[in-house]
Amino acid sequence: MKRIVCISIVYLLVIATAFGQQKDSRLEVEPQKPVAGCVINLAYNPKGGPLEGKHDIVGIVYTYDCYKWTIGDVVLKREGDIWKGTYTLPENCGFVAFKFQSTLTIKPDTTDNNDDQGFFYSVRKHAGNFMPGTHLAWGITRMPSLGFGIPSYFNGSYKEISDEAIYFRLQKETSNYGAYGKHYIGVLRAIMKRIQGEHYLDNVKRFIEAVQGQPQVSEDEYILISDVYRKDLKDKIKADSIDRLILNRFPFGKTACRVQGLAINSLQGEERANAFDKFRKDFPVTEWYKNPYPQGFVYRNLYSCMGADYYKNGEYEKLAEVLPEMNMVMLCNLFHKTAEYSIRKLPTPAKTYVDITKKFIDQMLLKVNDNSYSYMQDNKYTPMQAGIFARLNLRYNIAVYAQIAGKAGRYKDVVNVMELLDEKERYRSYPHGNEAYIESLEKLGQKKRAASAMIECAKASKMTPHIYKKLEAYYGSLRKKPATTFEEWLTSLKSEEEVEKIKEKLRAKMVNEPYEPFVLESHNGGIVNSKDFGNDIVVIDFWALWCGPCIAALDGMQMAVNHYKEDSNVKFYFIMTQDLPKKDKINALWKRSNFENMEVLYDVDQTGKKNSRNAVYKSMFAGTSGIPQKAILKNGRIRYRSEGYAGSPSALMDEIIYVVEMLRNEK
Structure with missing residues (x-):
């Protein structure tokens, strides 16, 4: 058993000091001792921190409320050098933490968590005492390895507190x-196991027995008790009896x-469909919303599987019945x-599923703000971030529907649905949806708008290759040319600032490393020897017939090949890797897609393993097997x-x- 070291007076003073916020923090709050249920005022000064000089700073707030973490947003307004905002603490909040970042995006380029020290505040009652959860939150926040702290708060260089501190x-x-205590059985269990080793079992057993003896034990508490008996105490009989008690006491x-819900997965056909209908009545998903x-994953899986079954079987009326019960995440996934x-992979005529696709979009428009x-992501995103993510998905899905409606000949529907999107965002999601919109405008006689x-x-x-060609034809039709060449005009359409941002990201991927010379068989006959490249710039695309994204990316690569078709100093090779050289299938793909001047090479097997054929790929991309590369x-x-x-052919060409x-x- 680990010995718990006696905590000295000095140690207690250190703990007490650390229990409040650091004095040299870039964040000031008022009141300095936050009170549950009250407003706190924030003043954040990014000077000296990673966000100094940033022009769009936002705040993320984490609260420990009833022994559970929640995540929220803090809207900040700039006043001189200071960013100010307010936040109302929940009534049962025991601890609050803040983090600031450069933008509201899900993956910001810069964040500030006070140099991994945290912007942390303990919360008090109106009477002045600390709230329930304050002490526990202080400890688990500073020991992320326990798995109960703030998700992804620290940057990786944080040094955890000691076992003695968390035990204290x-x-x-x-x-x-x-x-x-019944609200934090899981945390207690993890801490005792860490501190006491196998001897923690006696304490945990006594604790859960005490919880069981309390009146009105909730289902959540019984679930944790069962888990302790099953996983920690290895008492299957007792765990099973608790599970039976749960089912009897909480039948719904x-x-x-x-x-x-899990039992339905083992059923088939009509029996499965009937069981699902009964489940929907007994356990309405609206109650879970x-x-x-966590057990709600059953809803997500069931609605996804059953919805896919209805779609596959052409039971569109049944699918239309359950779509209104689904939230935004479920709708998008399905x-x-x-x-x-269907529109990207199957030959099924779009007319057969265009109506049900529109019903998807109608529901997404209603659910886009449902958070x-x-x-459904375990507090990974704030409400505002969740809204951004939902709107990005809606924008993309609308463009997919536009492609489907265009293939079905419903040109007015294409125009109407695309114009639900703000014009600044309309064209930023799905190039094939853009293509459908442009063609629909032309079909409706609106050539200037097209x-x-x-x-x-x-x-x-x-842009798709088709849009690119149409735009080139449009440029050719202009009497007064806006630039000397089409390529110059195309370049001028983007702002220099925007292009420089793109190039900055590309520079981050640039390297300067040797590669092993290679000799590969060409699909066109003969061989290609890397020693013959000389001073040419050579673009290599590693792909395979079984790789969907690889095939999709070939359109953009064709556009890049076309751009340099008159330039003998830029060469392109498409090395088929991790795949057999299936010449007939390659020929069929190239013919179907009208690919030209795109020479395929066959990767080789130097390992002796059957069908590995990845020697050149591995020599350039060690430690991974993902393609396209x-x-x-x-x-x-x-x-x-x-x-x-x-996903964008023209963006790949630009890259x-x-x-x-x-x-x-380069100099």
């Missing part, structure tokens, strides 16, 4: 608020919901598995690497062009 905080919590509770809890998959991207839309697509770097070579060295495909030109302009 647990003792303070239990001595002051032992009556609330969380456990019953999970048990019955009012108080989301939409991607059904309608989007489901926050509560031309304007093409220009906006170019500005947003969201791009490598740009110059003077016998790898100068640029990138992974994946973001290749920007990197090639930056390499050319």
